[in-house]
Amino acid sequence: MKEGSCTGYNHHIMKLRIIRVDLPLKHVFETSQRSVSVVRTILVELEQDGLRGHGEAYEDKLYNAYIEDMVDVLEECRESVEHYALADPVAFWRTLQPMLKKNPFVQSAVDCAACDLWGKMKNKPLWKIWGLSIDHVPDSSYTIGLDSLERIADRMAENPDWAIYRVKLGCKSDLQILQMLREKTKAPFHVDVNGGWNIETAIKRLEPMKELGVELLEQPLPADNFTGITRLKKEMKKRNCSIPIIADESWQTETDIERCAGSGLFDGINLKLVKCGGLIPARQLIAKAKHLGLKLTSANSIESTVGASAISQLAPLLDHISIDGPLLIEKKVGTGVRTEKGKLVYPNENGTGVRVPFR
Numbered sequence: 001m002k003e004g005s006c007t008g009y010n011h012h013i014m015k016l017r018i019i020r021v022d023l024p025l026k027h028v029f030e031t032s033q034r035s036v037s038v039v040r041t042i043l044v045e046l047e048q049d050g051l052r053g054h055g056e057a058y059e060d061k062l063y064n065a066y067i068e069d070m071v072d073v074l075e076e077c078r079e080s081v082e083h084y085a086l087a088d089p090v091a092f093w094r095t096l097q098p099m100l101k102k103n104p105f106v107q108s109a110v111d112c113a114a115c116d117l118w119g120k121m122k123n124k125p126l127w128k129i130w131g132l133s134i135d136h137v138p139d140s141s142y143t144i145g146l147d148s149l150e151r152i153a154d155r156m157a158e159n160p161d162w163a164i165y166r167v168k169l170g171c172k173s174d175l176q177i178l179q180m181l182r183e184k185t186k187a188p189f190h191v192d193v194n195g196g197w198n199i200e201t202a203i204k205r206l207e208p209m210k211e212l213g214v215e216l217l218e219q220p221l222p223a224d225n226f227t228g229i230t231r232l233k234k235e236m237k238k239r240n241c242s243i244p245i246i247a248d249e250s251w252q253t254e255t256d257i258e259r260c261a262g263s264g265l266f267d268g269i270n271l272k273l274v275k276c277g278g279l280i281p282a283r284q285l286i287a288k289a290k291h292l293g294l295k296l297t298s299a300n301s302i303e304s305t306v307g308a309s310a311i312s313q314l315a316p317l318l319d320h321i322s323i324d325g326p327l328l329i330e331k332k333v334g335t336g337v338r339t340e341k342g343k344l345v346y347p348n349e350n351g352t353g354v355r356v357p358f359r
Helices: 067-076 078-082 089-100 104-122 149-158 174-182 199-211 226-238 255-260 279-291 305-312
Strands: 015-030 035-048 051-058 142-144 165-168 189-192 214-218 245-247 268-270 295-299 320-322 338-340 343-345
Touching (some): 035 067, 067 078, 067 104, 078 089, 089 279, 104 305, 149 174, 165 174, 174 189, 174 199, 199 214, 199 226, 214 295, 226 245, 255 279, 279 295
Parallel strands (some): 142 165, 245 268, 295 320
Antiparallel strands (some): 035 051, 338 343
């Protein structure tokens, strides 16, 4: 781990630490858009009165989110952060939002760290502070990336008996992949195409997906192809195919949510904290999406326990989750909420439940 500049804390109320972490994956992770073997990420640590809160933001070139840029933005707002006495994360978010609104990934990391710290100050988990219950949290799916049929079979063998599998598709072997996996499990499939199909391919896949137990379809067409989504939904209605279609790449900011909910378009959105700008705005976005009648999923990207524990605080509000990022990486970064065969296990800790040891 590499730590950012931490000098000059004598008169500061909060301390800001920037920790760079490389997350090597257990296996190369491939989608229709990219192939990844190491994920670069940063942890934001806020310390006040001997308590520490943590948030995370990972590098994502598809969203022009680069680690070096994130560190620069954090350094630019360091003075404002370190002269702030945290008492209310909503007020803190509003204070920093003008400085961070152009970089929601950084905003998310800072906001999650502040919420985690606030929960620790209140001596309660965030989900409990927000009046939620973890008694009926949805099962998490386990994500299997694109690869050869043999290696995909190995991934399932390494992670058997999950209630749901999230399968990355978007190649010529899509149907063979689903057929092979169906022979090995009775669990339902959530399919994520990352925009890798055209409309003709998507229509051809409808009947086989129904037969093979696909219960959710995420981003089948490129992000800007709303016309294609409308056509696909009409074809689904003709064929009595009720698989919900979830938007991910098709929504970038909150203003896109209403468009995704337009007549004949998406049935839901994939909620990612780094796109929302953190837990505080995510709660507002959830309320808006529910008002628009959208389903809410959260299939996190490859991140450590820090990021996974943050989104887990909102899991009781979601319809579907895939909080399996920490299981895809070799390196353990602290402790927090963990996933066992799809069941979220919340620790007896406050805030987001994260503990990152001193280095």
